[in-house]
Amino acid sequence: MDEQLLGPLSADETMLALLHSRAEAERLRERERLFSALLESVNSVLWALNWQTGEIIYVSPAYEQVFGRPIALAMTSYDVWINNVYPDDVEYVQETLNQVLQQGAMESREYRIIRGDGEIRWLSDKCFVSQRSEAGMPLLVVGIAEDITEKKRMEEELQRLATTDVLTRSSNRRHFFESAQRAFELAKTTAEPLAFLLFDIDDFKKINDRFGHQMGDLVLQRVAECGAQMIRRGDLFGRIGGEEFALLLPGCDRELAEQIGVRLQRAVRQLMVPTPQGPLRVTISQGLAVVKEDDKGLDALYARADEAMYKAKRQGKDQIVQG
Ligand SMILES: Nc1nc2c(ncn2[C@@H]2O[C@H](COP(=O)(O)OP(=O)(O)OP(=O)(O)O)[C@@H](O)[C@H]2O)c(=O)[nH]1
Numbered sequence: 001m002d003e004q005l006l007g008p009l010s011a012d013e014t015m016l017a018l019l020h021s022r023a024e025a026e027r028l029r030e031r032e033r034l035f036s037a038l039l040e041s042v043n044s045v046l047w048a049l050n051w052q053t054g055e056i057i058y059v060s061p062a063y064e065q066v067f068g069r070p071i072a073l074a075m076t077s078y079d080v081w082i083n084n085v086y087p088d089d090v091e092y093v094q095e096t097l098n099q100v101l102q103q104g105a106m107e108s109r110e111y112r113i114i115r116g117d118g119e120i121r122w123l124s125d126k127c128f129v130s131q132r133s134e135a136g137m138p139l140l141v142v143g144i145a146e147d148i149t150e151k152k153r154m155e156e157e158l159q160r161l162a163t164t165d166v167l168t169r170s171s172n173r174r175h176f177f178e179s180a181q182r183a184f185e186l187a188k189t190t191a192e193p194l195a196f197l198l199f200d201i202d203d204f205k206k207i208n209d210r211f212g213h214q215m216g217d218l219v220l221q222r223v224a225e226c227g228a229q230m231i232r233r234g235d236l237f238g239r240i241g242g243e244e245f246a247l248l249l250p251g252c253d254r255e256l257a258e259q260i261g262v263r264l265q266r267a268v269r270q271l272m273v274p275t276p277q278g279p280l281r282v283t284i285s286q287g288l289a290v291v292k293e294d295d296k297g298l299d300a301l302y303a304r305a306d307e308a309m310y311k312a313k314r315q316g317k318d319q320i321v322q323g
Helices: 002-006 011-041 062-067 078-083 087-103 149-163 173-190 204-211 213-229 254-269 298-314
Strands: 045-050 055-059 105-114 120-131 140-147 194-201 236-239 244-250 284-290 320-322
Touching: 045 062, 055 078, 078 087, 087 105, 087 120, 087 140, 120 149, 149 173, 173 194, 173 236, 173 244, 173 298, 194 204, 194 213, 194 254, 194 298, 204 213, 213 236, 213 244, 213 254, 244 254, 254 284, 254 320, 284 298, 298 320
Parallel strands: 284 320
Antiparallel strands: 045 055, 045 140, 105 120, 120 140, 194 244, 194 284, 236 244
16 A cells, blocks of 8 residues: 555665665574574573463473483473473472463472483473463463582582581481471371480490590491481481480380380490401490370470480490380
């Protein structure tokens, strides 16, 4: 219509329009090359999902490096992406994606994937709804998935250092009592039994004095190994003092806890720590207490186990006393 109003274009005008559209096309190609180069240099995986069809409509080149799988595989459906998610995290990934749809965005969701070579890696995914389903436009969810495996490893290492006793690799005192507090509260609400076994190496000062501090450390490590062998899933074991250790046994009544104490006593007696003067024998004294209905706090349980342990020492050591 414009053409009718303005009249037909002259040859020069046509040439100019042609040149202009060529330059425009070249500019677009240049931008595309720039975007491709940028996407290739980004280590994170950019992705876009058509929510209605379940199609992954875009993944950036980093996919191949992060997932260790060909891009063509990812560009099929969302199910293929989900198949790469570590089984324990699938539910979380599905739930959080639904939340993205409700809230419009999610800053970070962390989950594990299984790479093509079987390696498990951690991803942090920032995603948002890029296009609402309006006027026939598809509903698009886009995201940036970053490989945070190294960061996770460092976090885990820091957590391990903060909660573990360096010498014996058992829980340190603070972590033991924090976890014990939670186990105590749970036992009180569920009325499940809970046992506390406290033990201390006998005449440890003499071991240090006679064989040196290094040998003392070795004895601590070997005794700690015996303690660690007693625990099942859900139990706690920690070094709560110099040569003092504790076992917290949820679900264990007095009888069962005593059996564990007897096994521990035997395991320690059987230890033979090599020294230049021949194998060194070690014994421990144990105090055993179980949670009572009127126990107000963990302190009450701990105090009974402590009192019982000192009674075991006074009564000649190498024995278990009930508190
Ligand atoms: N090698 C070593 N010794 C430690 C460590 N922590 C504490 N000790 C020593 O453990 C000894 C504990 O001595 P005591 O409290 O007298 O106890 P004990 O000699 O075992 O005597 P009983 O408890 O009555 O059997 C002290 O000499 C501490 O120096 C450690 O990490 N390594």
